[in-house]
Amino acid sequence: MIRIAIQAKGRLNEQSTELLSEAGILIEESKRKLLTKANNFPVEILYLRDDDIPQAVAMGVADAGIVGLNEVEEKKYPVEVIHSLGFGRCRLSLAIPKGENYDSIYWFEGKRVATSYPNILERYFKQNHIFAEIHTIAGSVEIAPSVGMADAIFDIVSSGGTLVKNGLVEVEKIMNSEAVLIAGKNITPEKQVILDQLLFRFDAIERSRGMKYLLMNLPCDAVEKAAKILPGVKSPTILPLQQEGWCSMHVVVSENELWGKIESLKSIGAEDILVLALEKMIL
Ligand code: ATP
Ligand code: MG
Numbered sequence: 001m002i003r004i005a006i007q008a009k010g011r012l013n014e015q016s017t018e019l020l021s022e023a024g025i026l027i028e029e030s031k032r033k034l035l036t037k038a039n040n041f042p043v044e045i046l047y048l049r050d051d052d053i054p055q056a057v058a059m060g061v062a063d064a065g066i067v068g069l070n071e072v073e074e075k076k077y078p079v080e081v082i083h084s085l086g087f088g089r090c091r092l093s094l095a096i097p098k099g100e101n102y103d104s105i106y107w108f109e110g111k112r113v114a115t116s117y118p119n120i121l122e123r124y125f126k127q128n129h130i131f132a133e134i135h136t137i138a139g140s141v142e143i144a145p146s147v148g149m150a151d152a153i154f155d156i157v158s159s160g161g162t163l164v165k166n167g168l169v170e171v172e173k174i175m176n177s178e179a180v181l182i183a184g185k186n187i188t189p190e191k192q193v194i195l196d197q198l199l200f201r202f203d204a205i206e207r208s209r210g211m212k213y214l215l216m217n218l219p220c221d222a223v224e225k226a227a228k229i230l231p232g233v234k235s236p237t238i239l240p241l242q243q244e245g246w247c248s249m250h251v252v253v254s255e256n257e258l259w260g261k262i263e264s265l266k267s268i269g270a271e272d273i274l275v276l277a278l279e280k281m282i283l
Contacts, residue, residue, distance in 0.1 A: 001042045002194045003035075005062035008047035012179050015087040016066040020045070023201035042194055054079055057184050063191050064184070064198075070156065070177040074117045079182040082195075083202060086209070088179035090158040092117060095168040097145050097152075102171050108132045108152065114144035115154035124174050142166040208281040210255045214262075218270040220247040229264045233283065252278060 006016040017027065025038045027045055036045050046062050053067040058077035065079075068088050072081060094113070096102060108125070111132050115121050118136045125132055135150055142162050144150040156177075157163060157170055181202070183195060218226055220240070226249055227236050236251040249270075253261055262273060 001044060002063040002191045002198075003044040003046055003061075005046045005048050005053045005056045005065035005067075007050045007053070007067070008034075010050060012050060012066065012068065012088050015085075015179065019066070019085060019087075019202070019205070022205050023198060025198075043198070051075075054182065057182050060184055060186070062184075063187055064195060065182050066179055067182060068177050069180050070117065070120070070175070072180065072182060073175065073177075074119050076119065078185055080185055081180045082183050083181040083199060085179040085181060085202070086206065088177070090156045090177050091173050092120060092154065092175045092177060093157045093170045094152060094154050094172040094174065095142075095157070095163050095170045098167050098169050100169075102169075105130060105172055107171070111151040112149075113152045113154055114141050114150035116141055117154060120174065121154045142168065204280045204282045207283070208278045211278045211281060212253055212255055212258055213250070213276040213278045214253050214258075214273065215248065215250050215276070216265060216270040216273040217241060217246055217248050218265070218268070220245055222268045222270070223247055223249065225268045226265055226270065229268075230261055233281075252281065 007013045020027065025041045025043055027036050027038055034047055038045065046056065048056055050067055050071055053062070053065040054072050054075040054077040056062045057065045057079045066085065068090075069081065070090070070092055072079065094108070096107065100107070105128055108130050109132065112135055113121065113132050114135045114137050116136065116138060118134050121134055135144070137144065141153050141155045143166060144153055145168065146166060153168065154174070160170060163170055187195065214230070223238055230236060230251045230253055232251040236249050239248045239250075241248055258275065265273070
């Protein structure tokens with residue numbers, strides 16, 4: 001049995017639960033308590049505030065956790081980041097009031113900067129030999145300059161809309177963040193086996209993201225050309241049609257290249273093209 005800590009409420013909660021459920025770990029919503037056991041996989045889910053997840057994992061209260069890399073970097077607890085999960089993407093940036101004359105990070109020398117991420121900021125300023133006053137506040141960081149609490153802020157940015165609304169301009173990006181799977185450093189071999197199974201499932205889910213399953217009919221003598229256009233994972237599947245001289249080709253394709261490939265396939269005689277969703281890809 002392994003215990004995984006996820007955010008109880010907030011931006012990462014829904015996608016964390018969704019990822020676990022795509023990996024076949026079913027947690028009954030109705031039974032949702034602080035700690036819930038999955039009914040079909042040796043996993044317990046512990047619901048915490050995101051700030052507390054790195055510490056819980058470092059202390060062994062949970063064996064693994066899903067949390068933003070920003071929290072991991074801020075807390076610096078001894079945990080292993082074992083997998084990036086591709087959601088909860090954002091960046092941590094320095095922002096200053098609009099209209100300021102900004103030419104380099106030396107603008108920050110001697111300034112007061114409000115943030116909820118004092119450790120990341122302190123490390124950054126130290127590396128760049130800047131002496132600034134860091135004011136740690138828990139929330140609503142973006143209003144600090146307009147109420148005179150600070151000259152600038154260091155905060156999470158995703159679209160940048162909040163900054164604009166508060167008359168701020170992003171001037172330096174310090175780090176990118178996304179949700180990551182973390183694990184304790186001293187996980188037992190038995191727990192490692194379960195964690196590896198989970199990682200295997202996450203991989204399959206990730207691999208199938210943005211992939212489509214393509215079926216089409218084409219003259220058999222165009223199959224070779226088609227296979228060059230779409231080589232598939234190993235090679236495309238080719239089945240004969242009842243109609244003489246015609247084949248059916250099945251292949252996996254990335255959504256980004258879908259339309260371009262379809263045009264090339266049509267030009268060599270492909271017809272009756274079906275594009276299907278691909279749920280999991282296990283290699
Ligand atoms: P908690 O109550 O669990 O402490 P919180 O208010 O600290 O929650 P949320 O706002 O739910 O945290 O954000 C959780 C994580 O989501 C952030 O730490 C960050 O990794 C990620 N995130 C992605 N985009 C954004 C965004 N636009 N604003 C804030 N966080 C974001
Ligand atoms: Mg938090």
